[in-house]
Amino acid sequence: MMEHAHTARRAADDAQRVRAAQYVRMSTDHQSYSIENQKDAIREFADAMNYDIVATYEDAGRSGLNLEGRAGLQRLLSDIETKIANFEIVIVYDVSRWGRFQNPDESASYEYRCRVAGVRIEYCGEQFANDGSIGSDLLKAIKRSMAAEQSRVLSVKVFAGQCRLIQMGYRQGGSSGLGLRRQLIDKHGRTKTTLALKEYKSLQTDRVILVPGPPDEIATVRWIYDQYVKARRTELQIARSLNAKGVVTDLNRSWKRESIHQILSNEKYVGNNVWNRESFKLKQRKVTNDITQLVRADGVFEPIVDRGLFERAQVIADARSSKMSSDQMLVVLAELLKRRGTLSGPIIDAASDCPPSSRYRKEFGSLLRAYKLVGYDPSQNYRFLDIRRRLREIFEEVIQTTIATIERAGGSAVRQSDLGVLRVNDEFTVSIAMGRCRNTPYGYPHWLAAPERCNAADVKVAIRMRPDNQTILDYLIAPANEIGGKPLNLVLNKRLPFNTFFFRSLDPLFALAERNAITAAP
Template structure:
């Protein structure tokens, strides 16, 4: 009799999802509750779809639900029902129509969705539809309330000087402290706090990094160097950047603009809620807290911000930018991105390109016609030639960047690499070089160690 009952059971799939909100929603607990429901209702679990550690706010990142919907819509399934613990496990979508849409796709394909832990039957009756929709609204509202509570807590922690995520600029370190602010130890790359009661604060980094930070400010403010030329000079002198990597204009900009350099932690510049787009907040909503001793003087930092505004063109009208470019042309007799970047009184070439729609258009405003050197870049390259070019650059410099590829006269632009191989990351991988962030950081750290060893050998000699 038992065997006959088993054969007559309705084949069903189970969908389980867990974010990080409650232990009662652990995958094991969900599976146990669903198994009990299936036994009572006559279902046999034949397939499982899982989304572990995934938010229910959207479909993004939920590969389990995506696969379930794909199997249902395409008919590649062996079940006629889907068992879910409750409405919130199906999703905490902020638009209840989105949740209903996914359920409708299943029902339209002849697959019923059963909520095992809900007090209503999902039978299409008026009562079930009203209660189910109410449950969907409650699930979405729970996430909105939780997001607001987390945001308030983070703002309060920021006011107390505790770090609330985000990138750490060069020259700064994270110090783990106890709940009564007793120092524990400096956190290394990728390390996180282990106890929920512990906190993370900012402290100045090693003395050699502090000297480099001050040197960057002197080059930018005192010598009026561009950020790109600062990066080139630091790389030329084998001074490693963050985590042993190479210097870029973006990393130099981070050092010059971070208020941590004058001892202040600034939080709430942007607001991002419920996986929505980030929105810039007005300065009066920013939270600014003094957290450590300044690395550079306040006056020098302020001058750097003024200089930053000038270099990015915000301090100039369009006509003023044209007049300065015309003056530079008279002095040099020609124009190029390097000449503009090294000039003390013009914005950088990137700013000209953004304001005028390209460097060629900016040159046209002062009557200069640039002869672009492109013949070699237009020839046909085989895949092997492109990959060998990447290997050649790595053998020459010890690393490969987009800037090196663009500057090499024997290689095409990075767009050709991306078109040929799908992306630059894939091209690096095919050439035999790191393609993940962890691998890239590891390789950069090895280069930095090699540079330091080389420097030590030169000093001993």
């Protein structure tokens, strides 16, 4: 009897437990135990509050400065807003784990999106309850501002420290390059090892310097300088000669004009340590810095190229690049576009009559700016082509699956056009459209549907894709009169008024088309 009562109480407790998810984040891989420490604290909090942790969203080694690259937080927001989430609460260790966004309103906006979708955020490590009261909202605003300010202060300190290390002759990031190697030394200057590609130091007190690499690579670097300065060959000619010999770059790739240019212009080959050519502070916007902002220390590494030869190479490069005015550069770029039909950095670098892509970046601020000036829009290229191809494949697969399933159920489905309009059982029409997903700058999923394929169709079907546009999220299946002729984009994104028309599969459509045999009356 007592055992039965205990079991009943435990069942009642379990029934009252609230389903929750946890979100954890750490900034760098060096914070080895940060994730586990957060999970321990969240678990203790959940036990005390009678919560069940049913899902985990994690961003390991990710900065909290913005949403980009934080797949865990993006997936959390998407699951909540698309109603995939089967929990009522998200537990985060503290406000800074949610993010160190430089605009505190951005941090607040993500929490607000969760709350609107019916999911509450709780911070187990903070000394206030996130209950929507004036006091808690005020403390959160302060904490968000403090988290942002801490990142700004830390950024200034880190930058000052990096500048100091550069001036002391230590390497700060980047590959060594052909003919050089990154050597690891301890805090006393003793050599520890030579780092291979993608190997990094593990101790904060260790330092990295550049040293001469294998003799054959050094010989190749010196040969490039001799060909450029003494034989007066162009960067493109040198690249083609190396490729013909089967010589590869330090990254095991074929040579391009840009890779030759990098070797001919980089001061590390004469022993100089130069840093801060580009800035990407606080994950805001990458900028190319003025020459006055460079941080440098001359003669700190062992050179592998004679300084006089290096300086002559710079004079030749300046003379060659300065022969063209901005207008002339655009003329040859337009001619290249006419010949090739498209433009990219590698295409420009491979064209013997064009200045290198780096010159266009320097002259016009970016390649995109140069493209715009010659009337070229590159947005149609890159990964968009792969996504479009994948969407077409899924669209055709859905069409063929729909036809086959209806026919197996005893009905008929005839495709009236290649646009996805079906005539079902010779009774009604179905128009099928693809809803491609795009994320707004604030992380919102937003679906773009193709234009109306058949305004007179009786049933509208739209395939909503997940944010990666590789798999299907759900389907809109609605009678045309129920959505009132509204554009599909509006229906797909203003979900609440149309919730009853979203389904995980096409089963409702198949049920509508199914034929049932009618037996004769006795």
